[in-house]
Amino acid sequence: HSWAEALSSIRLPYVKYICPHAFDLMGLTPDAPEDEAGIKKAAESIKAIIEHEVKNGIPPNRIILGGFSQGGALSLYTALTCQHQLAGIVALSCWLPLHKAFPQAASNGVNKDIAILQCHGEMDPMIPVRFGALTAEKLKSVVTPAKVQFKTYPGVMHNSCPQEMMAVKEFIEKLLPRI
Numbered sequence: 001h002s003w004a005e006a007l008s009s010i011r012l013p014y015v016k017y018i019c020p021h022a023f024d025l026m027g028l029t030p031d032a033p034e035d036e037a038g039i040k041k042a043a044e045s046i047k048a049i050i051e052h053e054v055k056n057g058i059p060p061n062r063i064i065l066g067g068f069s070q071g072g073a074l075s076l077y078t079a080l081t082c083q084h085q086l087a088g089i090v091a092l093s094c095w096l097p098l099h100k101a102f103p104q105a106a107s108n109g110v111n112k113d114i115a116i117l118q119c120h121g122e123m124d125p126m127i128p129v130r131f132g133a134l135t136a137e138k139l140k141s142v143v144t145p146a147k148v149q150f151k152t153y154p155g156v157m158h159n160s161c162p163q164e165m166m167a168v169k170e171f172i173e174k175l176l177p178r179i
Contacts, residue, residue: 003068006160010169014178039097043078066090073097080106087175088115095135103142116148117171119164121156
């Protein structure tokens with residue numbers, strides 16, 4: 001819910017925002033066991049929302065997936081395994097789930113050129129910024145490296161800050177200009 005609240009501060013009037021809930025975690029270290037079935041099930045739920053939006057006339061290249069923490073992790077996994085070419089991914093204070101499955105798990109390179117904005121608080125005690133940096137490096141092996149932006153914020157813990165939300169707003173405006 002806090003992610004939805006943060007989004008409301010940068011909301012663009014011509015963009016539809018959908019904020020579903022994320023999946024359960026088994027651990028917060030790169031080598032922790034992951035709930036593979038749960039992650040894949042959650043990703044399928046997000047893909048069903050994408051299909052619904054596409055059927056209602058929203059072109060896939062006007063869809064950005066994004067989230068904070070678990071939601072950001074799920075957004076990365078879902079977009080990279082999606083059959084539709086999407087506009088971008090906003091990944092805040094998160095990691096790439098099932099990272100060992102990539103780059104092979106990426107759907108035939110459909111989203112090889114997807115734009116990714118990854119942001120992380122440098123003082124995050126839950127998901128250390130090092131995990132974010134490792135994720136950014138992994139993402140550069142999955143998508144065009146120049147498309148991955150990794151921004152860090154000094155003094156920020158496991159939450160957002162106004163500067164981060166402005167970066168998100170600029171990213172969305174660039175990828176989804178008003179038509």
